[in-house]
Amino acid sequence: MPAYACPKTLDEALDHLASGAWTVVAGGTDFYPARTGRAIGEQMLDITGINPLRGITKDGGYWRLGGLTPWSAIEGAGLPAAFDGLKCAAGQIGSVQIQNTATIAGNLCNASPAADGVPPLLTLEAEVELSSRGGTRTLPVAEFITGNRKTAIEPGELLTAVLIPVESATGIGCFLKLGVREYMVISMVSVAAWIQSAADGRIENARIAVGACSEIPRRLPGLEQSLAGLTVDDALDPALAGGIEAACLADLSPIGDVRATAAYRLHAAAELIGRAIRQCAKNGSWGRP
Numbered sequence: 001m002p003a004y005a006c007p008k009t010l011d012e013a014l015d016h017l018a019s020g021a022w023t024v025v026a027g028g029t030d031f032y033p034a035r036t037g038r039a040i041g042e043q044m045l046d047i048t049g050i051n052p053l054r055g056i057t058k059d060g061g062y063w064r065l066g067g068l069t070p071w072s073a074i075e076g077a078g079l080p081a082a083f084d085g086l087k088c089a090a091g092q093i094g095s096v097q098i099q100n101t102a103t104i105a106g107n108l109c110n111a112s113p114a115a116d117g118v119p120p121l122l123t124l125e126a127e128v129e130l131s132s133r134g135g136t137r138t139l140p141v142a143e144f145i146t147g148n149r150k151t152a153i154e155p156g157e158l159l160t161a162v163l164i165p166v167e168s169a170t171g172i173g174c175f176l177k178l179g180v181r182e183y184m185v186i187s188m189v190s191v192a193a194w195i196q197s198a199a200d201g202r203i204e205n206a207r208i209a210v211g212a213c214s215e216i217p218r219r220l221p222g223l224e225q226s227l228a229g230l231t232v233d234d235a236l237d238p239a240l241a242g243g244i245e246a247a248c249l250a251d252l253s254p255i256g257d258v259r260a261t262a263a264y265r266l267h268a269a270a271e272l273i274g275r276a277i278r279q280c281a282k283n284g285s286w287g288r289p
Helices: 010-019 071-075 081-090 096-101 104-110 118-123 166-170 221-227 238-251 262-282
Strands: 023-025 044-046 056-059 062-066 127-132 135-140 145-147 158-165 172-178 189-197 203-211
Touching: 010 044, 010 127, 010 158, 062 166, 071 081, 071 096, 071 104, 081 118, 081 166, 081 172, 081 189, 104 118, 104 158, 118 172, 118 189, 118 203, 158 166, 172 262, 189 262, 203 221, 203 262, 221 238, 238 262
Parallel strands: 023 044
Antiparallel strands: 056 062, 062 158, 127 135, 127 158, 172 189, 189 203
């Protein structure tokens, strides 16, 4: 019979992880469906009982999202407008029942190319907190996810929190996704944007991330640099639209599958980026303090 443990404290969980190979189960919304129709053979470490790993706080220079915080709590949290993209993504991850159970740490550790939570976290320059018996280290989300279903987590480590710098809370964020239906769907393409304005209303900083169009969700640094200094109207001028599509071609590498062709994904990504910039402009004065 496979082993099962349900620790109530972080120390207890880390002791288990230090003792051997355990498969960590948080919400379980990815773990169980992936094993439908077959016996579970892994040693399961069920961490759902570690309540201190839930919740959202502002601690020093970071907003801290506990690893076991469910998506419904993130969607309903009173967070600055910069988090609007993350909150919107939270409300589109599966059904309400899934959102009440699935966790931010689970979404990151599952490392799906189409994970809706990852593009907004990239635009917020989020970091992950990894805890082990040897101590705690932090790593940018952009470095944590290394490939399709692959992460930089080391044996004995547990993702205990997501950290978002307070500097990222001064802009406006948004998230858009495209699927075969409006709800409960795996993204063909997802786009997150974070925009910060200068005093004259021009774009001071922009961060754009795209999911489901590469092996891992990616930022578009070339496009971000080209947007700096532009007004919203300039950024969305039809004459510049080709620049957005060119950036997608340069930085993304989508595949074709049953949901969409590679060419369609690139075209859709460019369209959603334009819409995301427009939505950030519409949602306020670019989120200035």
